[in-house]
Amino acid sequence: MITEKTITDFIYREAELLDTMQWQVWLDLFHPEGRYWMPLEWQQQDPVLQPSLMYEDLLLLKVRVERLAGERTFSQKPKSRCHHLLQAPQIVACDTAAGVFRARTSYIYTETRGDMLERYSGWASHDLVQVGDALKIKLKRVDLVNFDAPFGNIQLFM
Template sequence: MTDPRDFAAQEAALLDERRFDDWLALFAEDGHYWVPLLGAAQADPFSHNSLAYEDRLLLQLRVERLKNPRAHSQHPASHSQHVLQPSRIEREDGDEAWLRTPFLYVEARGEGQILLSGTARHHLVRTPEGWRIREKRVDLLNAPRALPAIQLFI
């Protein structure tokens, strides 16, 4: 994949197919997954709490938990569906690209289903293996409100 605009759709497909190890491999060694508590209004992950701010180690632990047959929160297993608008490149600088992708996210488990909307912002770096995530920021439209438990990755 040479066009970074294709990245978000391919990443979402991995999550929707529950291919969490392949998804994790998309992160650079210094990559982070961030879901700000205040959504787009939050400037950084350090001056205010976040719903999630995870480096590769924490992401690996979450992936291992999701795959563990004893993870009671995954009986029955959760499934997701990402519906994405086309990604837009906000900035490119050499081997880096910044994407903006509005989305709808559905997560279903048993009889329950949640719907979230927002914008995913990817800071990507080009490596010999292809594009990798330096930071994935998920700005939820309704982030400041009470949210249901989100079991998977948005």
């Protein structure tokens, strides 16, 4: 049975996987139809007809992970590292009968590579579905506070 604690533990575990660069295990958290979305506008509703910072399906996520893990990826020497500082996730929807769940989490995210340090703040929304006894990410939406600022290359995943 999926409980609110199951959902919050899932979100904390996802952040830990990203922080420890366990890319393949992180990818395994996604539903085959899962998406990773970073809107370009405040309260943006459409990732397809409006431009986004990122809108990636599982195939694109796998390509990015392969690039990050590759030995010949010279733009990742030294490798980027990250840290997620999360507030307690707020459970927005918990429909155990339908196996559909949603949570929203405020965060501060730090990404570093060499002597460069970037810090971002925002909210991560997780739309989760139950597959067997496990949760899978159907949509991870990352809304930045400063969505309209000029950005350098965001190398990792928030």
